[in-house]
Amino acid sequence: MRGDTKMIKRIGLILTVSIIMFLTVFGLSTKLSFAAELKKINGETPSGIPLNEMEEKIDQYVSKYLDKTTPGAAIAVVKDGQIILSKGYGYADVEKQISVDPSKTVFEWGSISKLFTWTSAMQLVEQGKLDLDEDIKTYLPSDFAKKLNFQQTVTMRDLMNHAAGFGDYAFNTIAFSKDGLFPLEEALLLDKSKQYYKVGTASSYSNYGASLAGYVVECISKQPFHDYEREHLFNVLEMNNTTGNTTFDDNKKLLETKAKGYLPNPEGGFILGNWSYVSHYPAGSINGTVEDLAKYAIAITPEKGQKSPLFDNSDTLETMFSPSYSLDGEMVGTAHGFFEYVGEYRTIGHGGNTATFSSQFAIVPEERFVIVILTNASAEMDILFGVQELLIGKKHTESKVPYLKLPSSNEVDGKYVPFQRQEGNFLEFANYQNLYTVSATNKNEITMSLGQYKGTYVQTKPYYYELVKENFPVFRNAYPILQFKMEEGKVKQIIVGHGMDLSELLPDRTIPVLIASVLVLLSTTLYFLIAPLILLILKFKNRKKQLELEDKRFNFYYSMLILCGTITVLNNLICITRIMMNKFRTFAEVKPHLLLNYPLLVCTVIAAFFSIKYMRKIVSSKKRKVFYFLTITLLTLLFALLIGWNFFIVV
Structure with a gap:
């Protein structure tokens, strides 16, 4: 027993x-199943890395930045119609120590969502329901089209090319709760970007334009855009872990596996941030896994001669990937909404950012090679651009130039502002405080800088400069080539492509004007923050002094002038500070500050009128008169500054 x-x-x-x-x-x-399977795949990446060594190279690169630029990432690589790598790195939830799972972890894709908007539009083109070169008002409800009040004709091709004349509009792009959402039609009328430059003459990135394109699809298909893309894209490709509905109403289960979003902490590590809710959902509302996005990559890179499951014939996909916009034919441009990247191989794709997520999607059509990268941190760049460069490679620019005679780099020296600026609202002032500076460093070399970030460029053709060195990844991705458009010996525009063109400073926004504006801002702020204290001190010192009636009245209106100036300064400083602290403010939050400027101006005019009236009736010392007229002068300059920089525009 x-x-x-x-x-x-x-x-x-x-x-x-x-x-x-x-x-x-x-x-x-x-x-190790993917690694084992990978070893059986022959070939190499476009950059020359053998496919059986690719995972190790990616791991080595990502390890340098994980926990520094993002807490988590998911990467998928597609080659010849199959996923050859799908991998998660780091944490989807730092607090709960939940790892990123490439098949389950849901990320916000941000502006990669626009590719689905352009794909939807091309489906309607294929069906004969949409003409890329027709005025979009043809497809919109007449009442809505009238309210848009565009000064120029806009086509779907213009929207795809980010060349519809729109500036930027910073408000209402992202809300942090469902309560901040608006219906798409209402959002388009509420958040209109100013159409301020001639259509087709510049490339200026526009979320508004992409959102409007989605509404065109909605009107033609007669169904909400997020329903259209679910039925005609997600369901077709069995992207079951993806939704374009910003509230997740059509797929609530995805909320259970959605990653937390994070902001970099200046002291190190990350701060838990908010998920993003997007009223302009065709421009950036899709949430999904990296493997679902890889399914889309497979669908748009079919074998030569084969058609994509998203289109009825192969010509449509070829058209979508063909260049649709380039001002000179040599610069990188746009391929029906897909941005072209500089490299040894023709590469197209798109990046994405929300409040706390960043992403990158890059295709090499010739190689049927695609990289998909999703991260759960705000403005991550090192992994996104670095892995793309690692696998696809970059174009190596020789410092030698083939031309014997090139124009001096001194001709392009100067300050420039993006076309994608807040034209027509008070944030325009902030755009002009962060100008791009081009400095000639020798005859054929320049440096372009934005604050502490710099890129060095070599002139390889007349007025054509290629990046050779930089201290910030965004230069490699967004500003690899600069072409200066000259008119009468003066730079009118820097052609960059993919929504990033820069313009000369306008006559009323020149450097002297900007310097004068800053000086007015500083002097009025300093004066009207100190003046009330001086008034109180004087009032305390002269409290026993008997004054004539006219003196009392003058003092009252003079005090009123000071008070109006102080409140005006504080009101607008608070407005700007609130925007700086949270760039995703709604316009409704800052509108009261702008509205308050009107009664403050009225009160100032009234106080000025009566103070002048009583000033004539009293005997004043020279010092008193100097301070009074200084107050009147600074108030005049303050309100002129606010009017000139759109601080009275409330629509």
Whole structure:
């Protein structure tokens, strides 16, 4: 009996060990299944890395930045119609230590969503329901089209090319709760970007334009855009872990596996941020996994001669990937909404950012090679652009230039402002405080800088400069080539492409004007913050002094002038500070500050009128008169500054 018991224990121990070994080996082989499968794949990445070494190279690169630029990331690589790598790095939820799972973890895709808007539009083109070169008002409800009040004709091609004349509009782009959302039609009328430059003459990135394009699709298809893309894109590709509905109403289960979003902490680490809710949902509302986005990548890179499951014929996809906008034919441009990137191979794609997520999607059509990268941190750039460069490669610019005679770089020296600026609202002032500076460093070399960030460029053709060195990744992705458009020996525009063109400073926004504006801002702020204290001190010192009636009245209106100036300064400083602290403010939050400027101006005019009236009736010292006229002068300059920089525009 005792021997049987020992035998049973031994058998049990052997079985237990065997099971543990089996599970260990099985689990390990499951983790390495992609790597094992990868070794069977021949070939190399466009940059020349053998495919069987690719995962190791990616791991080495990502390890340098993980936990520094983002807490988590998911990367998928597609080659010849199959996913050859799908991997999660770091944490989807730092607090709960939940790891990123490429098949389950849901990320915000940001502006990669626009690719689905352009794909939807091309489906309607294929069906003969949409003409890319027709005025979009043809497809919009007449009442809505009238309210848009565009000064120039806009086509779907213009919207795809980000060349519809729109500036930027910073408000209402992202809300942090469902309560901040507006219906798409209402959002388009509420958040109109100013159409301030001639259509087709510049590339200026526009969320508004993409949102308007989605509404055109909505009107033609007669169904909400997020329903259209679910039915005609997601369902077709079995992207079951993806939604374009910003409230997740059509797929609530995804909320269970959605990653937390984070902001970099200046002191190190990350701060938990907010998820983004997007009223302009065709421009950036899709949430999904990296493997679902890889399914889309597979669908738009079919084998030559084969059609995509998203289109009825192969010509449509070829058209979508063909260049649709480039001002000179040599610069990188736009391919029906897909941005072209500089490199040894023609590469197209798109990036994305929300309040706390960043993403990158890049295709090399010739190689049927696609990189998909999703991260859960705001404005991550090192992994996004670095992995793309690692796998696709970059164009190496020689410092030698083939031209014997090139114009001097001094000709392009100067300050420039993006076309994508807050034209027509008070944030325009902030745009002009962060100008791009181009400085000639020698005859054929320039440096372009934005604050502390710099890129060095070499002139390889007349007025055509290529990036050779930089201290910030965005230069490689957004500003790889600069072409200066000259008119009468003066730079009119820097052609960059993919929504990033820069313009000369306008006549009323020149450097002297900007310097004068800043000086007025500083002097009026300093004066009207100190003046009330001086008034109180003087009032305390002269409290026993008997004054004539006219003196009392003058003092009252003079005090009123000071008070109006102080409140005006504080009101607008608070307005600007609120925007700086949270760039995703709604216009409704800052509108009261702008409205308050009107009664303050009226009160100032009234106080000025009566103070002048009583000033004539009293005997004043020279010092008193100087301070009074200084107050009047600074108030005049303050309100002139606010009017000139759109602080009275409330629509």
